[in-house]
Amino acid sequence: MNWRISKAAAVLFLSSFLFPSCEDPTAIGLELQEPGTQIGTTYSDTSTVVASTVLLQDSIIGLGAPNVQVGRVTDGEFGTVTxxxxxxxxxxxxxAHPDSIDVxxxxxxxxxxxxxxxxxxxTTKTLAFNVHRLTQGFRDDETYYTNEAMSYNDTPVGTVTFLPRPRSTVKSTADTSRTVPVLLKLKITGGFANEVLQTLAQTSTLDAFTNVMKGLAIVPANGSAGEGSIIGFSLLSSSTNLTLHYKSKKNIAKTTTFxxxxxxxxxxxxxxxxxxxxSFTPTSANGSTLSSTATNNRTYLQAGTGLATVIRMPHLAFFRESDPVAAALTGKKQDRQLxxxxxxxxxxxxxxxxxxxxDSAKLPxxxxxxxxxxxxxxxxxxxxxxxPIALTAEGTxxxxxxxxxxxxGGYVYVINITSYIQNLLYNRLANNGLILLPSNLSDDAATPTNLAQTVNRAIIEANQSNNAARRIKLRLFYSTAQ
Incomplete structure (x- = not known):
């Protein structure tokens, strides 16, 4: 079906060049037509697009994220992630009466x-996790990033081997009419449990307690036992807690919830x-890049590890190069209105x-x-x-x-960047490129996003040859003043 332009629409279109204060033309109706069928428009998908993988590992805030991760996976493209x-x-x-505790x-x-x-x-493979006692306490004046470690005692205070069952539920034993999540339960006995009990009996404030009990490190076991998957725990869940079982001086069973x-x-x-x-190592500078030509015509994204993709379109100015008709009339080089x-x-x-x-579930x-x-x-x-300054979705x-x-849809990602390209062509924005970030964004820089809470990843076909069957394309529909 042909797209018919009314006289009124044509007048409005021409006025967009005559009156700079008017808004840029939009793409209304174009999504209904195939490339090359728009009357009065030109189509192009051959503009050069250059892509690289960029490392942004030193700016991922992890403190206070709703979910935390434990585990280890190995992948031929991304390596071993722990x-x-x-x-x-x-x-x-x-x-109320700590002296009643019989330590x-x-x-x-x-x-x-x-x-x-x-x-x-x-998640079909069993995992083994170890729990260690922290030897380093948290500080209120420090921001904790996902590339930072805390020191802990080498000897674990507890260990657990389990088959992951994420998102699984079972009937509640207290109320069989409702279900509860399947929990990972880890039992600690002996010295560490006794120290927790003694600290509970000897302190009356949280600061005093944590000054002695600095915390826990939950880590995957060494070797293959700790490898296979990475599990995300919700420390804010009402089902997540620690329960200490002990006896009072009257030999009555007691519990305290932590x-x-x-x-x-x-x-x-x-x-x-x-x-x-x-070539990306823990000591690589933030912002280090690898061209797709150095990585088998691919670029990478992975949350948690700081891998993102940067895309640049260096030759966009070509579309506004000198209008030969205007140059002939005026004798001067003149960019065409587009x-x-x-x-x-x-x-x-x-x-x-x-x-x-x-596989698709592993995408960000x-x-x-x-x-x-x-x-x-x-x-x-x-x-x-x-x-981060994000693009605004068209029309919203x-x-x-x-x-x-x-x-x-052909296993592709798509984004409409009409306004962004229009602004680049008229030098309203600097053409520094776009970063594809495998995460949502927060309005508060101190609020962790899923960049800190997942390790989901994507591999992009980033061949720069126009002859490649699969490559990043910039699809442009544009019009010029006649």
């Missing part, structure tokens, strides 16, 4: 209950030895990485699109704690994100 959790805990309330009998046990709903990797405080986070480490990303009717980035995912439903749940700086960092708003006030189209 997640550890460091957490402070304290009693829900101190005993000489010792604690029966300390039960750690962990609610988990996130997983990444092979909760995690607001001081906890997870560390995420990546060993990329032997992978296409091997309106972007619609601009889309088409970003293909490596098909072999998403051919199954399980959200990929935000933020503007880049010349040094490959994210452009930030002004202030002591700037937040919401932040722009990539939209994934699965098998039926």
């Amino acid at each position: 997640a550890k959790t460091f957490a402070e805990f304290g009693p829900l309330s101190f005993p 000489t009998k010792g604690a029966d046990s300390l039960i750690i209950n962990l609610d988990y709903s996130y997983s990444f990797g092979d 909760l995690y405080t607001d001081r906890y986070y997870n560390q995420v480490q990546a060993d990329r030895t032997g992978t296409p990303l091997a 309106a972007i009717n619609k601009a889309e980035l088409i970003i293909p995912v490596v098909e072999s990485s998403v051919i199954s439903a399980q 749940p959200v990929i935000s699109v933020v503007t880049a700086t010349p040094s490959n960092r994210m452009a930030l708003t002004q202030g002591t704690q700037g937040i 006030s919401q932040r722009a994100t990539l939209q994934y189209r699965g098998k039926q």
Whole structure:
């Protein structure tokens, strides 16, 4: 069906060049037509798009995230990723009569209950986690990032081997009409449980308690026992707690419930030895990049480890190069007036990485699109704690994100960047490129996003050859004044 332009529409179109204060033309109706069928428009998908993988590992805040991660996975493209959790805990309330606690009998046990709903990797394989006692306490004046570690005693105080069952539920024993999440339960006996009991009896404030009991480190066991998947725990869940079982001086069974405080986070480490990303190391500078030409025409994104993709379109000015007719009439070089009717980035995912439903589930749940700086960092708003400057989704006030189209859509991400391209062409924005960030964004720089709470990843086909069957494309529909 042909798109018919009324006389009124034509007048409005021409006035967009005559009156600079008017808004830029929009793409209304263009999404209903195939490339090349728009009357009065020109179509192009051959503009050069250059993509690189960028490392942004030193700016991922983990402190206080709703979820923390523990585990280890190995992947031929991304290497070995290890997640550890460091957490402070304290009693829900101190005993009204601590002198009634018989510390000489010792604690029966300390039960750690962990609610988990996130997983990444092979959950059909059993995992082994160790719990260690922190030897370093949390500080209120420090920000904790996912590339930081805390020191802990080498000897574990407890261990557990289990088959992950994320998002599973069972009927409540207290009320069979409702279900409760399947929890990871870890039982600690002996010396550490006794020390928790003694500290409980000898302190009456949280600060005093945590000054002695600095917290726990939950880490995957060494070797293959701790490898297979990474599990995400919700430390804020009402089902997550620690329960201390002990006896009173009258030999009555007692329990005290402990909760995690607001001081906890997870560390995420990546060993990329032997992978296409091997040059990215823990000591690599923030903003370091690897061109797609150095990584088999691919770029990478992974939350937690700080991998993102930066996209640049260096030759956009070509579309406004000198108008030969105007130059002949005036004898001067003159850029032509041009309106972007619609601009889309088409970003293909490596098909072999998403051919199954399980593979597709490993993709980042959200990929935000933020503007880049010349040094490959994210452009930030002004202030002591700037937040990334994101593109605005066309026709809304919401932040722009990539939209994934699965098998039926050709395994690609798509985003409409019409206004962004129009602004670049008229020098209203600096052409520093865009960063594809495998995370949502927060309005508060100190609020952890899922960049700190997952390790989901994507592999992008980033071939720069126009002859490549699958490559990043900038699809442009544009019109020029006649």
